[in-house]
Amino acid sequence: MNKPVCPAPIREIGAPGFQPPAGSCDCHVHIIGPQAIYPLSPRNSVEMHDSNLEDYQKLQSALGIQRALIVASGLQEFNYQLLLHTLCRDPVNYRGVAILPASITDRELEILETAGVVGARFYPNIADPDERTLARVREMGWSAHFPLANPEQAAAWHPWIANFPGRYVIEHSSMPDPDAGIDNEHFRRVLRYLDSDRCWIKLSHRFSKLDHPPFEDAIPFNRRLVDHRSDRMLYGSDYPHPNYWAPMPSEEQILDLLLSWAPDEAVRHQILVENPEELFGFPSDQRRGAGE
Numbered sequence: 001m002n003k004p005v006c007p008a009p010i011r012e013i014g015a016p017g018f019q020p021p022a023g024s025c026d027c028h029v030h031i032i033g034p035q036a037i038y039p040l041s042p043r044n045s046v047e048m049h050d051s052n053l054e055d056y057q058k059l060q061s062a063l064g065i066q067r068a069l070i071v072a073s074g075l076q077e078f079n080y081q082l083l084l085h086t087l088c089r090d091p092v093n094y095r096g097v098a099i100l101p102a103s104i105t106d107r108e109l110e111i112l113e114t115a116g117v118v119g120a121r122f123y124p125n126i127a128d129p130d131e132r133t134l135a136r137v138r139e140m141g142w143s144a145h146f147p148l149a150n151p152e153q154a155a156a157w158h159p160w161i162a163n164f165p166g167r168y169v170i171e172h173s174s175m176p177d178p179d180a181g182i183d184n185e186h187f188r189r190v191l192r193y194l195d196s197d198r199c200w201i202k203l204s205h206r207f208s209k210l211d212h213p214p215f216e217d218a219i220p221f222n223r224r225l226v227d228h229r230s231d232r233m234l235y236g237s238d239y240p241h242p243n244y245w246a247p248m249p250s251e252e253q254i255l256d257l258l259l260s261w262a263p264d265e266a267v268r269h270q271i272l273v274e275n276p277e278e279l280f281g282f283p284s285d286q287r288r289g290a291g292e
Contacts, residue, residue: 007248008049009240013062016252021269023287025067025276028202028236031086038082040075051240053086072099074123087116095280097121097145118280119143129160144168148175151186172204178217194229201225202236211246213253214260222261233271
């Protein structure tokens with residue numbers, strides 16, 4: 001059976017509407033391929049174009065994004081060979097988040113940590129939260145990362161999230177339903193997570209029901225998140241945008257969404273530089289241009 005092919009990202013990259021500060025980090029990046037060497041899981045229901053490390057580095061150079069959090073895709077499941085390879089290519093500017101099989105050994109966790117893995121990603125129907133894995137993540141001192149596909153799944157995962165004693169990250173602005181309004185229970189719960197001081201949010205437009213930037217229905221939610229706890233916000237582009245079936249925005253258009261979500265330059269610096277340094281351990285003395 002032929003699988004649908006996810007649209008490729010727009011390869012031509014224009015200049016963004018603002019200059020990202022030195023040390024800026026995209027906190028949600030997937031590296032795909034080359035699949036001849038690093039194939040996706042055969043259980044996938046979709047196919048992806050290659051978007052390899054060289055493709056992403058061209059994007060970084062064009063946009064002025066120095067750092068990245070390389071996140072294991074659900075399309076890759078438990079195969080972390082490509083993640084290790086990518087982290088070893090630039091151990092200063094890259095950190096990683098892995099999806100952990102229940103059978104992973106302590107030695108494997110040590111190898112991942114040495115390479116630059118700083119978090120574990122739980123994933124619906126592939127790596128659902130469980131007590132033992134969450135405990136091991138906590139013991140490693142890593143952050144737990146939770147993609148919330150919809151409010152129903154978010155409610156089912158709530159006990160695991162709320163009771164995790166370490167630092168944790170909610171992806172894609174928590175995927176609220178724009179039609180439910182900003183005061184719906186799911187979004188209020190996410191704001192309470194932020195009040196715990198253990199929660200970080202990756203800002204995203206992925207939950208928008210509109211087809212084109214600036215995705216107006218996402219702006220009130222992301223501004224509320226920024227206003228509530230700018231010190232807990234992260235930026236995540238989701239490059240190369242797996243399972244994104246709407247018209248593909250350009251990469252600079254995605255970055256420029258921060259101008260709507262965080263109009264203040266100091267707040268954008270916090271989101272792009274300071275918060276990733278605090279959570280993921282990027283060294284502040286190794287920002288591009290530091291000391292010049």
